[in-house]
Amino acid sequence: xxxxxxxxxxxxxxxxxxxxxxxxxxxxxxxxxxxxxxxxxxxxxxxxxxxxxxxxxxxxxxxxxxxxxxxxxxxxxxxxxxxxxxxxxxxxxxxxxxxxxxxxxxxxxxxxxxxxxxx
Numbered sequence: 001x002x003x004x005x006x007x008x009x010x011x012x013x014x015x016x017x018x019x020x021x022x023x024x025x026x027x028x029x030x031x032x033x034x035x036x037x038x039x040x041x042x043x044x045x046x047x048x049x050x051x052x053x054x055x056x057x058x059x060x061x062x063x064x065x066x067x068x069x070x071x072x073x074x075x076x077x078x079x080x081x082x083x084x085x086x087x088x089x090x091x092x093x094x095x096x097x098x099x100x101x102x103x104x105x106x107x108x109x110x111x112x113x114x115x116x117x118x119x
Contacts, residue, residue, distance in 0.1 A: 006105050007052065010045035010067070013098050017041030017074075020091060030086045037081060040074035043067075044102060061113050068106040075099045 017038055024034035044067045051063030078099060082092035 004052070006102070006109065007045070007048055009098070009102055009105065010048050013095075013102060014042045014045045016095065016098065020087070020095065023091075024081070024086060028086050030081075033077060033081055033084070033086065037074060037077040040070045040077060043070045044074065057113065057116070061110065064106060064110055064113070068103065068110060071099055071103045071106060075103065 018041075021034050021038040021041075024030045024037075028034075047063045047067040047070065051060045051067065054060040054063060075096065078087065078092055078095045081087035082089065082096075087095075
C-alpha cells in the first residue's frame with residue numbers, strides 16, 4: 001500500500017496518546033479526563049481507516065468529518081489536561097502541535113473531497 005500521510009500521522013498520534021494516557025493514569029492517578037482524551041485520540045485514526053475503506057465518496061467524507069471533529073475535541077482535552085496541571089507544558093505542546101497538523105490535513109482533504117463531489 002502506498003504511503004498515506006494522514007493515515008501515518010493519525011496512527012503515530014494514537015501511539016503517542018496511549019503513552020501519555022499511561023503516564024496520566026499511573027503517575028497522575030487521573031482517570032476521567034484521560035479516558036476522554038484517549039477515546040478521541042484513537043478515534044481519529046480509526047475513522048480515517050474506515051473512511052479509506054469506504055464504499056463510496058459519501059462514506060469517505062462522512063468518516064473524515066468524524067475524524068476532523070474528534071481531532072478538534074482531542075485538542076480541547078489536551079488543553080484542559082495542560083491547564084489543570086495534569087500534563088506538562090512540553091508534552092502538551094507536542095501533542096497540540098501534532099493535533100493541529102492533523103486538523104489542517106483533514107480540513108484540506110475534506111475541502112478537496114467536497115469540491116470533487118459537488119455538481
